Amino acid sequence: MQTENSPYAIETRNLSIFYGSFEAVKDVNLQIQKQKITAIIGPSGCGKSTLLRAFNRMNDFVPTSRVSGEILLHGTNLYGKEIDPVEVRRRIGMVFQKPNPFPKSIYENIAWGARINGFKGNMDDLVEQSLRGAALWDEVKDKLKQSAYALSGGQQQRLCIARAIAIQPEIILMDEPASALDPISTLRIEELMQELKKNYTIIIVTHNMQQAARVSDYTAMMMLYENTRSGTVIEYDETKTIFTRPKDKRTEEYVTGRFG
Amino acid sequence: MIKYTYPEQQDLERFVALRYRTAWIWQLLFLSALLIAIVSLSALLLNVVDGAFGYVAYEFKKDPLTISEKPLEELSKDELIAVLQANLSRGAYNKLEKETPLAARSEGELYNLIIERIIQIKTLETYPLFRSLFEKSAIEAEVREKYPNARLEFRSWLSPAFLTTPMSSRAEFAGVRTALLGSMWLVGIAIAFALPVGVGAAIYLQEYADRKSMVNRIIQTNINNLAGVPSIVYGMLGLAIFVRAMEAFTSGAMFGITDTNGRTLMSAGLTMGILVLPLVVINAQEAIKAVPDSIRQAAFGVGATRWQSIWSHVLPNALPGILTGSILAMSRAIGETAPLIIVGASTFVTVDPQSPFTKFTVLPIQIYQWTARPQDEFHAIAAAAIIVLLVLLLTFNATAILLRNRFQRRW
Amino acid sequence: MQAAAKQETVNTTFRPKILKRKLRLGESAIEAGLFIVGFLTIFVTVSIVIVLGDQALLFFLDPEVTLAEFFMSTKWVPAIGEFGIWALVSATLTTSAIAILVAVPLGLSAAIYLSEYASHRARAVLKPVLEILAGIPTVVYGYFALLFVTPLLRELIGSERIGVYNMLSAGLVMGIMILPLISSMSEDALSAVPNSLREAAYAMGATPFEASTQVVLPAALSGIGAAVIVGISRAVGETMIVAIASGATSEFTFNPLKAAETMTAHIARISGGDLPYGTVDYNSLFAIALMLFLVTLALNIVSQWIVTKFREQYE
Ligand SMILES: Nc1ncnc2c1ncn2[C@@H]1O[C@H](COP(=O)(O)OP(=O)(O)OP(=O)(O)O)[C@@H](O)[C@H]1O
Ligand SMILES: [Mg+2]
Numbered sequence: 001m002q003t004e005n006s007p008y009a010i011e012t013r014n015l016s017i018f019y020g021s022f023e024a025v026k027d028v029n030l031q032i033q034k035q036k037i038t039a040i041i042g043p044s045g046c047g048k049s050t051l052l053r054a055f056n057r058m059n060d061f062v063p064t065s066r067v068s069g070e071i072l073l074h075g076t077n078l079y080g081k082e083i084d085p086v087e088v089r090r091r092i093g094m095v096f097q098k099p100n101p102f103p104k105s106i107y108e109n110i111a112w113g114a115r116i117n118g119f120k121g122n123m124d125d126l127v128e129q130s131l132r133g134a135a136l137w138d139e140v141k142d143k144l145k146q147s148a149y150a151l152s153g154g155q156q157q158r159l160c161i162a163r164a165i166a167i168q169p170e171i172i173l174m175d176e177p178a179s180a181l182d183p184i185s186t187l188r189i190e191e192l193m194q195e196l197k198k199n200y201t202i203i204i205v206t207h208n209m210q211q212a213a214r215v216s217d218y219t220a221m222m223m224l225y226e227n228t229r230s231g232t233v234i235e236y237d238e239t240k241t242i243f244t245r246p247k248d249k250r251t252e253e254y255v256t257g258r259f260g
Numbered sequence: 261m262i263k264y265t266y267p268e269q270q271d272l273e274r275f276v277a278l279r280y281r282t283a284w285i286w287q288l289l290f291l292s293a294l295l296i297a298i299v300s301l302s303a304l305l306l307n308v309v310d311g312a313f314g315y316v317a318y319e320f321k322k323d324p325l326t327i328s329e330k331p332l333e334e335l336s337k338d339e340l341i342a343v344l345q346a347n348l349s350r351g352a353y354n355k356l357e358k359e360t361p362l363a364a365r366s367e368g369e370l371y372n373l374i375i376e377r378i379i380q381i382k383t384l385e386t387y388p389l390f391r392s393l394f395e396k397s398a399i400e401a402e403v404r405e406k407y408p409n410a411r412l413e414f415r416s417w418l419s420p421a422f423l424t425t426p427m428s429s430r431a432e433f434a435g436v437r438t439a440l441l442g443s444m445w446l447v448g449i450a451i452a453f454a455l456p457v458g459v460g461a462a463i464y465l466q467e468y469a470d471r472k473s474m475v476n477r478i479i480q481t482n483i484n485n486l487a488g489v490p491s492i493v494y495g496m497l498g499l500a501i502f503v504r505a506m507e508a509f510t511s512g513a514m515f516g517i518t519d520t521n522g523r524t525l526m527s528a529g530l531t532m533g534i535l536v537l538p539l540v541v542i543n544a545q546e547a548i549k550a551v552p553d554s555i556r557q558a559a560f561g562v563g564a565t566r567w568q569s570i571w572s573h574v575l576p577n578a579l580p581g582i583l584t585g586s587i588l589a590m591s592r593a594i595g596e597t598a599p600l601i602i603v604g605a606s607t608f609v610t611v612d613p614q615s616p617f618t619k620f621t622v623l624p625i626q627i628y629q630w631t632a633r634p635q636d637e638f639h640a641i642a643a644a645a646i647i648v649l650l651v652l653l654l655t656f657n658a659t660a661i662l663l664r665n666r667f668q669r670r671w
Numbered sequence: 672m673q674a675a676a677k678q679e680t681v682n683t684t685f686r687p688k689i690l691k692r693k694l695r696l697g698e699s700a701i702e703a704g705l706f707i708v709g710f711l712t713i714f715v716t717v718s719i720v721i722v723l724g725d726q727a728l729l730f731f732l733d734p735e736v737t738l739a740e741f742f743m744s745t746k747w748v749p750a751i752g753e754f755g756i757w758a759l760v761s762a763t764l765t766t767s768a769i770a771i772l773v774a775v776p777l778g779l780s781a782a783i784y785l786s787e788y789a790s791h792r793a794r795a796v797l798k799p800v801l802e803i804l805a806g807i808p809t810v811v812y813g814y815f816a817l818l819f820v821t822p823l824l825r826e827l828i829g830s831e832r833i834g835v836y837n838m839l840s841a842g843l844v845m846g847i848m849i850l851p852l853i854s855s856m857s858e859d860a861l862s863a864v865p866n867s868l869r870e871a872a873y874a875m876g877a878t879p880f881e882a883s884t885q886v887v888l889p890a891a892l893s894g895i896g897a898a899v900i901v902g903i904s905r906a907v908g909e910t911m912i913v914a915i916a917s918g919a920t921s922e923f924t925f926n927p928l929k930a931a932e933t934m935t936a937h938i939a940r941i942s943g944g945d946l947p948y949g950t951v952d953y954n955s956l957f958a959i960a961l962m963l964f965l966v967t968l969a970l971n972i973v974s975q976w977i978v979t980k981f982r983e984q985y986e
Pocket of ligand 1 (some may be wrong): 044046049253
């Protein structure tokens with residue numbers, strides 16, 4: 001993958017995503033800022049997850065899916081012919097809606113990703129650093145060899161974050177990372193994101209308006225086209241602009257809860 | 261933070277390429293397991309076909325062409341009798357006449373008599389199909405040298421006559437008629453027992469049983485375990501219960517039939533019925549489970565009792581699944597051998613089974629006995645019988661699949 | 672208005688006492704009948720235990736037989752009153768071990784390929800092959816072992832070293848017979864692993880191979896273990912292949928090139944002849960069958976227990 005200095009962490013150009021003949025996401029042009037948190041919001045089914053998963057080519061696993069347009073990382077199109085999806089995912093990590101630790105020990109959950117990606121260094125240090133980075137170290141340092149399944153949902157989700165940062169990606173994608181968690185755990189994840197943005201670019205999908213307003217620096221508002229049922233980004237700006245002086249009436253209705 | 265400990269740039273590319281290569285090699289290994297399965301299956305089927313057709317070298321005591329002017333097959337009944345009279349000694353002829361008057365016998369029987377008593381074929385050597393096809397001249401040379409008087413003929417051991425003639429102690433004349441009929445009877449009795457009992461048990465477990473109650477959990481676990489009991493154990497059960505303890509019933513003595521012991525079709529059929537029972541229950545349970553709850557609730561909603569909802573809604577919708585499962589159970593029953601050896605399939609029966617209270621033989625038993633014989637010609641008819649059995653199974657399974665595709669409803 | 676009027680007519684004919692619980696004799700009879708039928712299946716197990724146990728007891732009570740001899744001796748010669756089960760167990764163990772060594776690696780590989788790699792079209796071709804293999808009667812496998820695999824082995828190994836009847840051929844063919852069972856149970860276990868684990872692995876830069884062998888496979892391990900156990904139970908209980916291909920000499924040996932008779936083959940051969948009821952020989956068959964039943968039952972129970980536990984893990 002060729003490195004070229006780009007002012008943006010990731011950029012899309014005329015991006016459309018299809019499932020078979022159905023165009024789930026249409027014509028998205030976004031410039032995601034480096035080391036900032038970008039929130040993607042919008043009503044259910046408008047293609048937020050689809051767009052997010054396109055960033056690290058997780059949609060490759062849906063056989064019918066297809067992409068047109070470009071997603072540029074350092075000026076390289078991630079969907080270019082010569083691009084290997086495994087390398088893409090090594091640079092762009094992902095945290096899922098439901099915590100999905102491997103049925104292995106806490107330690108192994110972090111070490112596995114590092115190992116397959118050819119990590120050459122002190123594994124114990126990496127595990128500790130990653131767990132510290134995910135604000136989990138103090139809670140689990142005495143039970144690293146225990147099954148990750150023994151952790152609470154919130155702890156599991158932080159373990160998944162630790163696992164993602166252990167392979168040192170540039171960007172971390174999060175699809176409703178707190179939707180399966182209680183308010184306290186949610187708060188911890190949000191604090192963690194503020195910590196993480198010092199080193200990583202974060203893109204988060206959320207249904208929670210307060211959360212988007214609280215944690216993100218930028219917000220992309222997605223909405224369905226009335227006639228085609230395709231989703232697109234109708235407004236993208238700094239979060240405070242979106243929440244205080246949105247340009248689009250639909251955005252205003254949505255963020256103030258008067259929509260639908 | 262720990263940084264730059266991962267391969268980057270060219271290193272990363274090389275590293276990923278290496279990982280892909282490893283993955284590719286393993287994928288080939290995984291695939292080769294399936295190739296081995298395909299090769300084994302092909303070898304098995306080809307081996308059977310190879311055995312069931314091919315050249316045979318044989319001798320006659322009397323050449324059929326010298327017996328009559330027309331080919332034997334075209335002779336009328338009277339002409340056949342005439343041939344018998346002309347070629348058999350007077351004593352032998354009279355004996356046959358005394359057993360059953362020749363005029364009262366069928367043409368097929370007379371034809372067989374001529375072949376067995378007059379022509380007296382003797383098989384000297386059999387050759388498998390593929391050798392027969394590709395090394396014809398070598399075979400001809402070999403036969404000419406070893407058996408100067410022998411004739412060489414391409415023979416299909418599987419023939420219409422093979423299906424319609426009964427057992428014979430000579431492989432050349434043996435057929436699977438008795439065994440085929442025996443198999444049909446057996447499957448019929450087995451399913452007549454297993455279907456009502458199995459479906460009843462399934463209805464109880466799916467529709468009535470309280471899943472948490474101890475008794476019902478035991479019944480369920482027990483059915484799952486029965487499905488894993490080796491078939492030979494069912495044979496022992498059948499031997500002790502049907503053949504011996506219930507001999508009065510299974511031998512037909514209760515109904516005035518006195519010429520058999522307990523080793524009858526009835527015993528075998530019931531044994532097989534018990535063997536396939538767990539299969540029927542489990543399949544019927546699956547079929548009933550697939551009927552959505554909304555149907556039952558709709559029935560209850562208009563005031564139906566539980567049995568009314570089962571009888572008019574659940575069962576009709578589950579029927580294709582139940583039938584499919586029963587056909588699969590029948591194909592299991594038709595291929596089983598071990599329990600029947602134990603229950604006491606006969607080694608030599610030539611009379612068609614007329615009732616459940618007769619001695620019996622079935623296809624797999626014939627295959628077993630013929631395979632176990634040392635002579636090649638018996639292996640050849642074993643192969644032919646295997647083809648019959650496999651075609652029968654194929655028909656069963658094709659019916660099951662058709663049923664499933666035709667009637668299966670996606671909810 | 673109309674609706675209200677209608678309701679009134681209903682009300683006039685509505686008599687609350689109809690709501691009283693009625694005794695529906697038919698319904699109860701049907702339920703009772705079905706329960707009895709369900710219970711009948713337990714009766715099958717009970718009778719297996721009673722029948723086998725009863726005759727086996729007669730066998731063990733016979734003065735010619737001692738428990739110690741049965742479980743310790745390696746000689747099985749009924750004619751001179753030698754009843755050492757090890758002579759038969761050795762052959763059962765040898766053939767089953769060969770079968771498992773063939774079936775587990777092949778079945779597991781096939782399952783991984785089918786569930787993780789195969790395209791829809793490849794599956795549509797490959798799956799039926801396994802289903803056909805699973806549907807072939809064992810007596811046909813016996814024919815195949817004796818008349819194809821054995822000659823082949825004799826060609827390869829040398830006919831002076833391996834006999835017409837040998838355990839190797841029977842074991843190998845038994846492995847092919849069990850392969851579809853192992854592969855379909857393993858495939859179930861692999862596909863029961865939630866997709867979220869695969870996604871997690873991919874999202875960390877794993878290749879599909881790494882995800883399936885290092886994440887999915889270990890997660891499905893207990894289910895695969897259950898498959899192996901059921902496979903063992905099938906191998907131990909299999910009769911026809913060994914009866915046809917592995918010979919009729921009850922000999923204590925673990926050498927796969929030799930002929931030896933398994934527990935099942937022995938039962939089949941002896942009971943095939945017309946053995947008089949009530950003799951020690953006759954009863955000994957029930958003792959062997961009882962052993963078989965208990966061993967396979969234990970294996971099946973363990974396997975089911977593992978499967979249940981495994982399912983709970985991901986629910
Ligand atoms: N695997 C798939 N195959 C086909 N269509 C899909 C698939 N996944 C999603 N879709 C369709 O794409 C559209 C967008 O789905 P997506 O999951 O991206 O929505 P979302 O905005 O994330 O919704 P939610 O807020 O409910 O998570 C929907 O119409 C959905 O039905
Ligand atoms: Mg979503």
